[in-house]
Amino acid sequence: MKLISFDSFRTLHIPGVQYVKAEHFLRHEADIRAADWVLFPEFWQLNTLIYAWGCRVFPSPATYVLGHDKIEMTRVFQAVIPKHTPDTWIAANTEREQERLWDLMDLPFVAKIPKASMGEGVFLIEERRQWRDYCNLTPILYVQEYLPIDRDMRIIVAGKQILGGYWRLQSDNGFHNNVSQGGTVDHSPLHPAATELVITLAQTLNIDHAGFDIAMVGQHPYVFEFNRLFGNKGLPGLDYALAAAITPYLANQLPGHLGEQFENLTAPGDKPPTQVA
Template sequence: MRLVSFDAFRTLRLPGVRYVKPENFLQQRATVEAADWILFPEYWQIGALVFGLHKRIFPSLPSYLLGHDKIEMTRAFQAIAPHHVPETLIEANTPECAARVWDSLVAPFVAKIPRSSMGEGVFLIETHSDWETYLAKTPTIYAQEYLPIDRDLRIVIVGEQIVSAFWRLQSHDGFHNNLARGGRIGDAAIPAAATELALFLANTLGIDHAGFDIAMVGGHPYVLEFNRLFGHQGLGGQHDQLAEAMLAYLRKYSDHHEPHDPIRPNPILPIAI
């Protein structure tokens, strides 16, 4: 199995990987074309690799396309699991739309910049001044109901399996749960409803490398988002398991089989939506 990686860090534990600098991929076209898999390309390479050279990539094309923008991601979640998505309003950033969203949601609520990660670009809106500050920074309005939680779950899926799942306890700012923003790891039991939801979403949408953020409210799981390139802080000593899961998945589909096609979904686990 010939593997070419554009991210040396994330494929460090995989055997026999050929690393190519992303900016040199066309100069090393022969190496790229000979590969069975292209691993962790940059987003700007996707068109050339998938549609131009017809290469198989990991993470999957849906992982890139949906993971690149919270708006696309949320709309996909709403389509397949509407009762597991917090109330979310997506509008153009115009005065009329801003006023309508402000009147529709009860403060406090959450507003996000569509392309952001690690808790950056996430705002707690408590006053109209907060709202105006957010509007000045975002190209599109993405506003979501505030869930009464002090923690959430990070569920890491690689290939077709859960590699890691842990609680993220709220940071001292009273809002962010991200480890990059001061959140802490909790050791409470992981609810089956949360892992079932993450697997359902990943398999139905064709997501094969992601950290899903799931909130539990009264025993009911809500999906907040997923990160295609999730942080490794919470993995502890599970890096080898992550690499093993990745390698097993690539081997499984390296010959004449193709990974799950999201156009013809076959969910791993049924879930009430």
């Protein structure tokens, strides 16, 4: 396969990759058009690569588009798996909507800034002052029911596989589970209902490179979001496991049988991954 990458870090262990700086991609039109796949472009490159040059892009366009906007992601979850999406309300940040949502929500509730990531821009609202402070920070109101949890799961999908995952235990601040916000990692087995939910989402929405955040309330899984780009701190050897999953996945999407030479490629020491489809 001929592969062009715009992210040298995330494709370090994938063989045969030519790296091109994203800001210079217009200078490399011939090489990019000739590539079997273009890997990890920036979001702003997508329209040119897909519609102008007809490139195959990984992660999938759906992964990019849905993962780029938490509001649209939530609306898709509400359409596809409403019983597994926390009750969520999204509205313009006007005085009228501020009052309506404040009257609607039971305390405590969660408020989010839609463009934030890594656990930033997520607030536990327990009193009116906190609600006013949040409303002063965001252009869009995004509020969600509070789930009675002290942990959640990060489950990793690459290609057609669940590579694994881990539990994220609540940080000392008593609210955030994100490792970047002080949460701790627990490698206890993932809940099967959570992995089944991730398989459903990845299969239905064509998500092929993501870290899904899943919470359990009793035996019932809820999805918060997925991140197209995710950290590797929680799973030792994740870089190699990703390369081992992505390479045959890309080959098997091409005409012919290019994937056969990669069929036995596995991550050293890893258990067989869960199949998404």
